[in-house]
Amino acid sequence: MSTERTPARRHPVRWHTGGPGGARRLLGRLRARLEEQQRAETHRMLEADMRGLWREACTGVGLCQYIDVAAGLTVRTPRFGALRLGRSGSSFTVELMPGGEPQDIEAHAPRLAHSLGFAGLRVQPVAGRWVRVVLHHHDPLASMFRLPHTVIGRADEAVLLGRAEDARLIEHALASPGHIAVQGQNGSGKTQLSYGLLAQLAAAADVLITGSDITGLLLGRVWDGSAHREWQVTGSRDLVAHAEHLDRLVAWMDQRLDAMPPRQDSITPTAQHPLVLVALEEFPGLLRAAQAKDRKLAERITSAVLRLLSEGRKAAFRVLMLAQRFEANAVGGGYARDQFALRLSFRVPADSLVMLHGDDARSLGTEHANAAPGIAYLSAPGHDCTRLRAAYVGGYGAFCDRIARDARRPDRRREDAA
Numbered sequence: 001m002s003t004e005r006t007p008a009r010r011h012p013v014r015w016h017t018g019g020p021g022g023a024r025r026l027l028g029r030l031r032a033r034l035e036e037q038q039r040a041e042t043h044r045m046l047e048a049d050m051r052g053l054w055r056e057a058c059t060g061v062g063l064c065q066y067i068d069v070a071a072g073l074t075v076r077t078p079r080f081g082a083l084r085l086g087r088s089g090s091s092f093t094v095e096l097m098p099g100g101e102p103q104d105i106e107a108h109a110p111r112l113a114h115s116l117g118f119a120g121l122r123v124q125p126v127a128g129r130w131v132r133v134v135l136h137h138h139d140p141l142a143s144m145f146r147l148p149h150t151v152i153g154r155a156d157e158a159v160l161l162g163r164a165e166d167a168r169l170i171e172h173a174l175a176s177p178g179h180i181a182v183q184g185q186n187g188s189g190k191t192q193l194s195y196g197l198l199a200q201l202a203a204a205a206d207v208l209i210t211g212s213d214i215t216g217l218l219l220g221r222v223w224d225g226s227a228h229r230e231w232q233v234t235g236s237r238d239l240v241a242h243a244e245h246l247d248r249l250v251a252w253m254d255q256r257l258d259a260m261p262p263r264q265d266s267i268t269p270t271a272q273h274p275l276v277l278v279a280l281e282e283f284p285g286l287l288r289a290a291q292a293k294d295r296k297l298a299e300r301i302t303s304a305v306l307r308l309l310s311e312g313r314k315a316a317f318r319v320l321m322l323a324q325r326f327e328a329n330a331v332g333g334g335y336a337r338d339q340f341a342l343r344l345s346f347r348v349p350a351d352s353l354v355m356l357h358g359d360d361a362r363s364l365g366t367e368h369a370n371a372a373p374g375i376a377y378l379s380a381p382g383h384d385c386t387r388l389r390a391a392y393v394g395g396y397g398a399f400c401d402r403i404a405r406d407a408r409r410p411d412r413r414r415e416d417a418a
């Protein structure tokens with residue numbers, strides 16, 4: 001029996017485009033998909049190029065292991081993971097070789113970067129044995145970073161220290177517990193950084209800027225007429241005045257510690273009980289001059305500073321110490337040096353960098369020993385070790401103008417200090 005099949009009715013194929021608007025949308029989607037495919041293909045090609053360059057660069061600088069296998073000698077380099085291209089920069093992940101550490105890559109950073117066609121690179125830990133290699137098209141610290149015309153109103157507001165390599169702003173609130181150490185050779189940028197810090201703090205209602213400055217530039221004359229001036233001692237002619245002034249600050253600190261309310265172990269700065277910033281410009285110079293005059297005077301100065309460093313945090317006292325090198329015997333001993341939480345190094349020899357920041361800084365030692373003025377290395381609790389371009393106030397004249405304009409005027413209603 002044959003069955004006759006009725007041929008299926010053929011319908012013309014219809015595209016459900018939803019009218020002329022729908023057709024445009026469809027075309028748009030197709031175009032976007034094509035562009036996405038082209039982008040992915042370009043990315044794959046770039047990634048393959050970069051993988052090859054990375055391998056060659058690592059072999060070239062000796063960041064590799066030679067392994068003898070049956071087929072001959074093979075070279076193992078840190079394994080390239082994935083390339084990431086972004087608006088703010090390019091980076092790729094790398095798996096460290098067995099026994100390798102991120103510092104091994106950092107140690108060759110300038111030469112690796114140049115072989116890859118970049119100005120610099122930094123290594124960031126990712127997870128486990130993986131790190132991210134961040135590439136810089138130009139040295140992000142090379143250009144000047146001007147300090148904006150800002151002041152803070154309170155000690156717990158952050159002041160600007162500078163700008164990091166990844167363009168992050170690096171800030172610090174003086175109210176956070178920690179003294180500040182700044183080291184650097186002549187002309188490396190310590191004073192300019194301090195000008196910037198004090199200029200930002202000068203107007204704060206709950207900050208008093210005190211200290212000792214044998215140069216008489218950071219403190220002293222420039223502060224005439226402000227609330228801070230009577231708490232500053234300058235010059236190298238009368239060294240006893242520096243010792244007396246530091247003793248006076250210690251007595252004030254003791255008074256605060258004695259008067260600490262029950263169930264409270266630290267003072268919150270207020271306008272009546274301000275945070276006392278003790279700036280010690282070129283402190284080793286003061287100690288040397290005191291030692292040359294009278295050993296007992298130097299001991300008196302050292303012991304006052306040690307007390308401010310060890311007990312000051314609870315009493316809302318903060319020390320900002322500047323020195324060319326933070327050698328223990330130049331700054332009052334290793335114990336004194338250990339009290340600094342925020343540490344900044346401008347251009348210093350490699351051993352000085354390690355002395356203040358520890359072994360983490362070792363791989364950057366050679367590079368940082370030639371850093372341009374204003375480039376600093378920072379370490380602090382909660383901050384990975386960071387290189388930054390310090391904010392530049394614009395020189396001494398600009399600092400004087402800012403202090404004349406912004407510095408807080410005397411207010412007699414304040415706490416009666418010792």
Ligand SMILES: Nc1ncnc2c1ncn2[C@@H]1O[C@H](COP(=O)(O)OP(=O)(O)OP(=O)(O)O)[C@@H](O)[C@H]1O
Binds near residue numbers: 184346373
């Ligand atoms: N952050 C910066 N940005 C741009 N230039 C800077 C910066 N810091 C310092 N400089 C330049 O370097 C010069 C020296 O800086 P500064 O006086 O701060 O050095 P220093 O370390 O305090 O030296 P010294 O120990 O001799 O006082 C400045 O006059 C300025 O030209």
